[in-house]
Amino acid sequence: MQxxxxxxxxxxxxxxxxxxxxxxxxxxxxxxxxxxxxxxxxLAVDIGCGTGVHAEFMRDRxxxxxxxxxxxxxxxxxxxxxxxxxxxxxxxxxxxxxVSLVFSMFTHTDLDGFDRLVxxxxxxxxxxxxxxYVGIHxxxxxxxxxxxxxxxxxxxxxKTVGWQARTPHTGNAVRxxxxxxHLSLEALLAAFLHPETRLDRLIERGGSAVPEVIAIRVSRRx
Ligand SMILES: C[S@@+](CC[C@H](N)C(=O)[O-])C[C@H]1O[C@@H](n2cnc3c(N)ncnc32)[C@H](O)[C@@H]1O
Numbered sequence: 127m128q129x130x131x132x133x134x135x136x137x138x139x140x141x142x143x144x145x146x147x148x149x150x151x152x153x154x155x156x157x158x159x160x161x162x163x164x165x166x167x168x169l170a171v172d173i174g175c176g177t178g179v180h181a182e183f184m185r186d187r188x189x190x191x192x193x194x195x196x197x198x199x200x201x202x203x204x205x206x207x208x209x210x211x212x213x214x215x216x217x218x219x220x221x222x223x224x225v226s227l228v229f230s231m232f233t234h235t236d237l238d239g240f241d242r243l244v245x246x247x248x249x250x251x252x253x254x255x256x257x258x259y260v261g262i263h264x265x266x267x268x269x270x271x272x273x274x275x276x277x278x279x280x281x282x283x284x285k286t287v288g289w290q291a292r293t294p295h296t297g298n299a300v301r302x303x304x305x306x307x308h309l310s311l312e313a314l315l316a317a318f319l320h321p322e323t324r325l326d327r328l329i330e331r332g333g334s335a336v337p338e339v340i341a342i343r344v345s346r347r348x
């Protein structure tokens with residue numbers, strides 16, 4: 127499957143955004159990650175690590191982290207925060223059953239074949255190991271969702287899985303720059319319905335009237 131490094135040329139901007147306008151959503155996502163993490167210490171693999179903005183959070187919880195991403199530009203910045211490698215999330219350069227914790231943050235909106243990312247994460251997990259995924263909530267944050275002062279208004283398009291054309295609700299930040307691959311909730315959850323996994327927990331966090339983030343933890347069956 128072809129990979130396009132959509133973040134090449136945007137890494138400096140993305141890293142700045144994650145620490146300014148994006149800091150709030152990042153904090154919500156990290157808190158959700160923290161709720162679902164097993165107890166440390168341990169070694170974790172961050173799939174689609176971007177510029178490595180979650181490495182310090184993980185180290186504070188006694189996890190060493192190795193980051194993998196396809197964008198050389200993102201990895202240029204990540205390298206200052208954690209050990210990294212360039213890899214397609216859908217074909218991980220890791221041995222099967224070799225990792226106890228895999229996590230991935232905000233990636234289902236950035237690639238084709240999220241189910242393959244999950245399948246690869248499960249493949250590299252040792253029996254009993256955990257995969258934690260934290261992403262934008264597909265029902266309440268998408269190019270089809272208009273933010274209102276007291277909630278959101280849903281427009282047509284939700285069922286259109288795949289790369290999306292810009293809409294008036296795409297915003298001027300990340301999605302304006304790199305595009306968005308939308309999954310319905312059904313398609314997102316289907317990726318985790320893997321024969322070797324067990325659903326441990328699913329949470330919705332952030333936002334006031336509606337949640338902005340969905341977080342899922344599955345474990346590889348012993
Ligand atoms: C929205 S960013 C999230 C980055 C980081 N996880 C964070 O929370 O800041 C999505 C990341 O997924 C990466 N990505 C997209 N497709 C990928 C692929 N096929 N393999 C590996 N990484 C990929 C992008 O390069 C980008 O860094």
